[in-house]
Amino acid sequence: MKKRNALYIVFGLILLIGCSKDSDITSSNSSSTIDKSGNRLTTGASASDLLANANFDKLLIEIGYVSGNQPTTEAITNFENFLRARTYKENIEFKYTPLTSPGEETLTLDEVVDLENKNRTEYNDGSTLAIYIYFADAPSDSDNPDEGTVTLGAVYRNTSMIAYEATIRDLANASSAVTVADVETATLFHEFGHLFGLVNLSTQSVNDHEDPDASNHCNVAGCLMRAELEFGTSLLKTMQNRASKGLASIPEFDSECLLDLQKYGGR
Numbered sequence: 001m002k003k004r005n006a007l008y009i010v011f012g013l014i015l016l017i018g019c020s021k022d023s024d025i026t027s028s029n030s031s032s033t034i035d036k037s038g039n040r041l042t043t044g045a046s047a048s049d050l051l052a053n054a055n056f057d058k059l060l061i062e063i064g065y066v067s068g069n070q071p072t073t074e075a076i077t078n079f080e081n082f083l084r085a086r087t088y089k090e091n092i093e094f095k096y097t098p099l100t101s102p103g104e105e106t107l108t109l110d111e112v113v114d115l116e117n118k119n120r121t122e123y124n125d126g127s128t129l130a131i132y133i134y135f136a137d138a139p140s141d142s143d144n145p146d147e148g149t150v151t152l153g154a155v156y157r158n159t160s161m162i163a164y165e166a167t168i169r170d171l172a173n174a175s176s177a178v179t180v181a182d183v184e185t186a187t188l189f190h191e192f193g194h195l196f197g198l199v200n201l202s203t204q205s206v207n208d209h210e211d212p213d214a215s216n217h218c219n220v221a222g223c224l225m226r227a228e229l230e231f232g233t234s235l236l237k238t239m240q241n242r243a244s245k246g247l248a249s250i251p252e253f254d255s256e257c258l259l260d261l262q263k264y265g266g267r
Contacts, residue, residue, distance in 0.1 A: 038124040039132075041158040043194055044201030049129055051087045051196060052265030056129035058091040059083065062122040065135035066101045069165040075184035082189055086196070086253075086266050095122060106141040109154070112162050124159075131195075133188075135165040143167070150232035153187040155194045158202075163187055171232045178239050178249060186239065186250045190229045197264055198225050198257055206263050209256040223254035 038046075049056050063071065080092055099119055104111065115134060122130040140151035150171065153163045168187060172180040197203035199210045199218050211219040214227030228234035229251070239249040253261070261267070 034123055036123050039130060039157065039159045042202050043155050043158060044197035044203050046129070046158040046195070047197030047201075047203055048265040050089075051261060051267075053088050054265070056124070056127050057089070058093070058128040059087075059089045059131065060093050060095065060122050060128050061131045061133065062095045062097060062120065063133050063135065064097040064099050064116075064119050065165070066137040067098050069135045069137045070096065070098075071135055071163070071165065071184050072181040074179075074181035075188065078181070078185040079188045079192075082192070086261060088265070088267065097121060101137050104138045106143070107136055107138050107162075107164075108141045109156060112136075112154075113156065116160055129159070131159045131161070133161045133163060135163050137166050139164050139167045148233035151230070152183065152232055152235065153191040155191050158195065161188075161191050161195070163191075167232065171236055175236055175240060177243050178236060182239060182249050183235070186224075186229065186235060189224055189250060193225050193253070193257070196261060196266065198253075198260060203260065203264060205256070206259040207256055209254075218254060218257055220254040220256055222251055223257060224251045225253065225257055226251070 048054070050059070063076075065071065076094060080094070083089060083092055097119065102111070102115060107115075112134065116132055119134070120132045122132065124130050140154070143150045150167050151164055152168055152171070153161060155161045163184065165184075168183045169180050172178055172183045194201055194216065199205060199216050201216050209219055211217045211227055217227040217230075218225035220226075228238060238251065242251070243249045
């Protein structure tokens with residue numbers, strides 16, 4: 001249980017309402033203001049807005065990355081195709097923001113939040129829903145490599161995600177069957193599933209399929225939202241096993257998760 005409890009902290013199961021050090025509404029030098037409140041809600045709170053077009057018909061994804069840790073073009077292409085397949089968003093834009101390293105050996109969740117507060121530039125504006133994904137050059141402080149519990153990504157607000165790019169690359173480089181783009185893609189898919197509200201994150205599933213031993217994860221074998229996809233070595237083993245059977249290395253949503261996405265406004 002120690003292994004799982006450590007990882008749940010960084011996978012968005014702590015809801016960070018009101019923990020930001022700067023104001024939810026920031027004044028600029030002109031008369032305009034940036035309202036950040038819509039981007040500082042609990043994980044899953046924007047599920048319907050991400051999936052449907054009633055309130056937002058454009059998705060702007062800001063990718064802040066430490067120089068040298070930009071995600072692969074292949075992974076971002078896969079990610080965009082994933083969003084188009086599961087949501088009704090037809091207008092999807094990516095903005096890349098290179099950043100200097102914070103110079104940390106590991107990152108706590110509080111430090112991740114502070115980095116977003118400092119570096120994020122895009123917030124909801126009119127009919128545009130903004131997402132922030134930070135690609136870090138340092139691992140999570142909860143990692144225990146000796147036990148194989150390394151964290152690949154996390155969501156911690158309704159429109160916020162971190163990908164531990166250095167860890168992702170180390171994991172992928174340990175396998176001849178799985179590429180960096182594969183692990184990046186799997187991480188983005190799984191974590192965005194949580195932003196979609198899966199499983200029971202600010203939402204209610206159509207049918208009960210939550211793992212009793214792993215909150216907010218699916219209990220259906222082979223699903224993208226299985227808890228083992230959080231653990232670096234477990235994810236790698238899953239992807240290698242699928243590839244050896246001639247299957248796509250990255251799991252997909254099972255029928256129960258698809259039912260939930262459709263209930264929340266997606267495809």
